[in-house]
Amino acid sequence: MTDLAPLLENWEPVIGLEVHVQLATASKAFSPSATEFGAPPNSLTDPVVLGLPGTLPTFNRHALELALRLGVATGSKIRARSRFARKHYFYPDLPKGYQISQYDEPLCEDGHVDFLVGGEPRRVRLIRIHLEEDAGKLTHAGATSLVDLNRAGVPLCEVVTGPEIYSADEAAEFMRALNLLVRYLDISEGDMEKGQMRCDANVSVRRRGEDRLGTRAELKNINSFRFVQKAIEHEIARQVRILESGGKIVQETRLWDAAAGQSFPLRSKEEANDYRYFPDPDLPPLTVDGPMMMAVQQSMPELPMAKIARFGRDHGLPIDDARHLAGDRALADWFEAAVRAHGDLKAAKAIANWLLSELLGALNRDGRSIADCPVPPGHLAALVKLVDAGTISGKQAKEVFADVYATGAAPDAVVEQKGLRQISDTGEIERIAAEVIAKNPKQVEQYRAGKESVLGFFVGQVLKASGGKANPQVTSDVVKKLLAGA
Amino acid sequence: MSEVAWLSAAEQARKVRTREVSARELVHTYLDRIAALDGALGAYLLVDAEGALARADAVDAAIARGEDPGPLAGVPVAIKDVLVTEGMTTTAASRILAGWVPPYDGTAVARLRAAGAIVLGKLNCDEFAMGSSNENSAVKPCRNPWDLERVPGGSSGGSAAAVAAALCAASLGTDTGGSIRQPAALCGIVGVKPTYGRVSRWGAIAFASSLDQIGPMARTVEDAALLLETIAGVDPRDATSVDAPVPRYRDALGLGAAGLRIGVPREYFPDALDAEVRAAAERAIAALREAGARIVDVSLPHTRYALPTYYLLAPAEASSNLARYDGVRYGLREGGPAGKASLLDMYRQTRGAGFGAEVKRRIMIGTYALRAGYYDAYYKKAQQVRALIKRDFDEAFAAVDLVIAPTTPTPAFKLGEKSAPIDMYLADVFTLSCNLAGLPGVAVPAGLSSAGLPIGVQLLGRPLDEATALRAAAALERTVGLGRRPPHAP
Amino acid sequence: MAALTREEVEEIAYLARLALSAAEVERMREELSAILAHMDALAEVDTSGVAPMTHAVPMDLRLRPDEPQPSLPTEVALAGGPDPRDGSFQVPHIIKTASEP
DSSP, X not given: OOOOHHHHHHEEEEEEEEEEEEOOOSBOSSSOBBOOSSOOTTXXXXXXXXXXXXXXXXXXXXXXXXXXXXXHHTTOEEOSEEOOEEXXXXXXTOTTSEEEEOOSSOSEEEEEEEEEETTEEEEEEEEXXXXXXXXXXXXXXXXXXXXXXXXXXXXXXXXXXXXXXXXXXXXXXXXXXXXXXXXXXXXXXXXXXXXXXXXXXXXXXXXXXXXXXXXXXXXXXXXXXXXXXXHHHHHHHHHHHHHHTTOOXXXXXXXXXXXXXEEEEBOHHHHOOOOOOEEOTTSOOEEOOHHHHHHHHHTOOOOHHHHHHHHHHHHOOOXXXXXXXXXXXXXXXXXXXXXXXXXXXXXXXXXXXHIIIIIHHHHHHTTOOGGGOSSOHHHHHHHHHHHHTTSSOHHHHHHHHHHHHHHOOOHHHHHHHHTOOOBOOHHHHXXXXXXXXXXXXXXXXXXXXXXXXXXXXXXXXXXXXXXXXXXXXXXXXXHHHHHHHO | OOGGGGSOHHHHHHHHHTTSSOHHHHHHHHHXXXXXXXXXXXXXXXXXXXXXXXXXXXXXXXXXXXXXXXXXXXXXXXXXTTBOBTTBOOOTTOGGGTTOOOSSXXXXXXXXXXXXXXXXXXXXXXXXXXXXXXXXXXXXXXXXXXXXXXXXXXXXXXXXXXXXXXXXXXXXXXXSSSTTHHHHHHHTOEEEEOOTTSXXXXXXXXXXXXXXXXXXXXXXXXXXXHHHHHHBSOOTTOTTSXXXXXXXXXXGGGGOSTTOEEEEEGGXXXXXXXXXXXXXXXXXXXXXXXXXXXXXXXXXXXXXXXXXXXXHHHHHHHHHHGGGOSSSSSSOOOSSXXXXXXXXXXXXXHXXXXXXXXXXXXXXXXXXXXXXXXXXXXXXXHHHHHHHHHHHHHHHTTTOSEEEEESSSSSOOBTTSOOSHHHHHXXXXXXXXXXXXXXXXXXXXXXXXXXXXXXXXXXXXXXXXXXXXXXXXXXXXXXXXXXXXXXXXO | OOOOOHHHHHHHHHHTTOOOOHHHHHHHHHHHHHHHHHHGGGGXXXXXXXXXXXXXXXXXXXXXXXXXXXXXXXXXXXXXXXXXXXXXXXEEOOOOBTTOO
16 A cells, blocks of 8 residues: 655645435436346336437436435535436447436535544535436446446436545545435435445645646546545555656546556547537426425434534543444434433443443344344343442343343343342441451451552452352442451 | 228218228228329338238227227328337338337327227338438438429428328328428428427437427318327326317317417518419418408518527437437447447447438537537527527517418429528428427418419417417318319329 | 538547548538538527527426336347347447556
C-alpha cells in the first residue's frame, strides 16, 4: 500500500464523488417489469425494458417517494417540477441507445451529508440528487460479450458531491455514511458488492495553498468501501508522481482493476461522449405536490447522526459505542427497547456494554443477526437490574446470560432455578468472613502489617466458602470492618 | 365488381350484424381485390389471409350465437406498418426491421380488434414514417390509384392507396408532419390527425415523439369518426396520452355547418398557390358559407417558420428514437456472426446498411442539432418558435372555431419528380403547423383537378375538439364530393 | 450558417454510428448543408421570454403504482437477437482498457 504521508505534505487531493444508489422498488423505474437480484439472465424484461419499437416509459411512483426521502434527509431543495432527459450513447447494455436520466432540472439540489471522520463532524455538500434508470449487465465470454438486461431499467438515485472531500479516508467515510443513511431510510440495501451502491470518484491534486483545482481523472468500477480508499489513494499517488516529474495530468476516465491493484485508462474512442441531452418528450414534467411531500416528511425516521448525538447526550454513551449501535438501525432499536424495558436511563450504559460485548459476541459466534436474536430486549434489561440490585454478581451474570441466550428463559427464572442469588445479607457474610479470618491468622498478620492486597485473598476465600454467592462488594466491606475491628 | 368492398365501414358493420353479409364474404372480397389490383399499386407489405379468414369466421359464429362482437365486428381493416401488431411482421418499411415479429399489440390496433375489426395485413409507407411520397419505403414504392405514375403521398401512402382503391374498408395511419392528411388529400379520402395525446402512441414505432399521432383513414367522414371513437382515449401505457372523455364523434356529423365560425388563414393562400388547389379550397369555403358557416379572415403569422421548426425538431427526436436500432436485440445485424467484427463496426454497418438515405439524412440532422453547444441555437430555439406557432392558433381560435386550408400545395406529383430533399419537405408546408401546435386536423376531399387528381382541404380545430372539425368535414362531404372512383381501382 | 465540412459530417456520422462511404459523406455534406441553410430563418424570430413548448396539451407526469407485472419469457425476449448464448444477447467483445488485448 502506498504511503501517502510524505506526498500529502506538499500536495492536497481534491475529490468529488458520484454515487449511484439502486432504489429498492418492486418494479422498474419506467416499466412494470419486476426487479430482483440474481434471477436468470433476461428473465426480468418486458417490451419497454428491451427497448422494442413502439414502446413508451411510465414512471414508478415509489421510486419518486424513495428519492424524496433521500432529498429530505439530506436537506436538499426539492424541485416542484423536474424533467426527465435523454442521455445518448451506444452500448450493448443500454437498450434504447439512451438512458432516461435528469439533466437541467434535477429533482433535488443543494443538500448535504453529515458524518464523522476520526470522531470529528464533517459536512459534504451534495450538488444534486437525481433520478435515472440503470443499464443492463455485460459479461465477457472469450471473443464475445454477453448482455443481460435484468438490471436494465432499475431505478437509481445519482448523488453528486461537490469537489470538497480532501482525503481517501474521508471519501470512504462519506460512502459509509451515505450507505448508513440509505439503509436507515429503507430506500436501498446499499450493498456495494451487489452493485446496489456504486461510486465514481473524480480525483485531482493541487499544491497545498493553491486555490485552483488541478486536472481531474475520473475513476470507475470501484465496488467496495475498501476499494474506495485504495483506488483513490492509488490515484493520488499516480497524479503526484506525474506532476512531480514535470508531467501533466490527462483528463480521462480510468477503470479500477481490483485484481491488478491499479487503474487503467479507458480507450479514448469510447470516451468521445457527447450525450446530446434533451428533455424526454415521452414523459411530461414530474411534479411533487404538497400531500406527497408531507407524507414523505412524516415517514422520516431519526437519522443516524441525530441518533448518535442523542445516544451520547441522553444515554451517556461514548461516541464509538453510539456509532456502533447507530450503525445498524435494528440494533439501535433493540437497544432502545431494552432501555425502555429497564425504565432508568442511567442503566443505558450498562445495557450498551452487555449488548455490544456479550450479546453481539454470541450472535456473531452463531452467525446470527440482531433480527433473529433469541434474547428479547426485556430480558437484558432484567439482567442488568439484577446486577444493579446486587442480587447477582457481575461474574454470575455472565453465567445467567449464557443460559438466557441458550434457552430464552427470563433471567429471574434462571437465577431462581440455579439458586444463584447472591448473599448480600451482612450478617450472613460476617459469619462466613469471621470463620475465614479465624482460619487464616498468617494473612491477618500480613494485612495488619500493611499488605492491603491480602484483602483480595480474604474476599476470595469468603466467595469460595459461600459457593460463589457472596456479594463481592459487601464481602469486601465486611472483611475490612472485621479486620479493622478485631 | 365487388360492390360490397365500396361500402363504408359503418355500413359493413351494420350488414354483418344483421347477417346480410358475412364477415367471411367481406374478407374474401378484399383478398380478391388485393390479388387483382395490389400488384400494380404496392399498397400492402403483408397480407394475412389465413388469420383474417379465421377471425372472420369467429365473428360470424359469434353473431350467429346472438353475441355482439363489437361496433366494428367483421369490418376488414389494414394497418400502416409502423404500427406494432402482435404475431404479425412489422417492419416500418425498413431493412433494419425486416422480418421482425412483435410480441405485443399496439393499443390502437388492440382496440380495433376488441371492437371486432379484422386485420387484413400491413400497409406500405415511407421508411420509419419519414417521407411524403412513400418513395422512401425500403421494400417497394406505392402508386396512386388515380394515376399509377404518381405518388399516393406519404408517409401513410399505402394506407391512403388501400382505402382509396377499396382494398380494405378503412385503415390506420400515423401523422407526424402531415403523413395522414397529405396522402388522404392526394388519394381523395378522409384522414384524421387527432389532437396530440388523443390516441395512445403505445405500439406506434416512434419517429418524433412530441409530434406523432395515430389516426383513421377512410372513405367517409362517418367511418373516420367511428374508428376514432374506437381508438381514442387515455392509455396508462402512454404517459403523453390525455385523460379526457371520448365523445361519440358520430353524433356531431349531422349538425351541419350553420353557426360555425371558420377562419381562412391568409398565409395558406399565397399568391403562388396552385390555381386548381386554390379553386378547390375556395369552392369548399363557399360550400360551408352556403351551409351557414361564417367565414372569417385570420392570420397565422409564424406559418413560414413551420418548415424549419419541424425539420429541426422532428429529426432531432428521430435521431434519438432510432438509436435503439443497433443490431443487438432485434432486427438486422451486420458485421458477421458475433465475434467477427468489432462492436463499433457492428453498429456502424448495421445502421449504415439498415437505414435508407432519407432516414440517415434525418438522423444526421437530428444528431447535429442536439450536439453540445448547438442545443440552444437549434433544438431549444425550435421549441420556442413552436410555442409561437401554437400561440398564433390560440389567438385565432378566440375568433373562430375552425381553420380551413388546402392540405397540399399541389395534387399528386410523379414518382421521382422531387429528388432534392428540400423539395420533398416543401410538400408538407401546409400540414406541419397542425402537428407543431398539437391540434386535430381532418383532411377531406374537395374535388378533382382538371387532370382527374384529387385535391383536399383540411379543417383544423381546437385541442380535443375533433368533433367540430368532423362536423364541418361531414358538411363538406355532403356538398363537395369526388363523384367517381379511382380509375385503377374499379 | 456556413456549410458543413467533410470532417463535421464524419464526426456526426460517428456519433450516430452510421457507416457512410466517401461518396455518401460528400452527398450528405451537400444535402445537409442545404437543409441546414433553411433553418437559419429561425434565428430571425424574436423568442425572448418564450418558454420552449414541450407538450401540446399541458400535463403532469402520471405516476404508476409499484406493482410488478409478469415479464416476457426469456426465449421471447431473446427471440429477436441473432445469436443468443447462455440466456444472453451476444455481441462482439468490448475492449475497454489498455490492460486488455
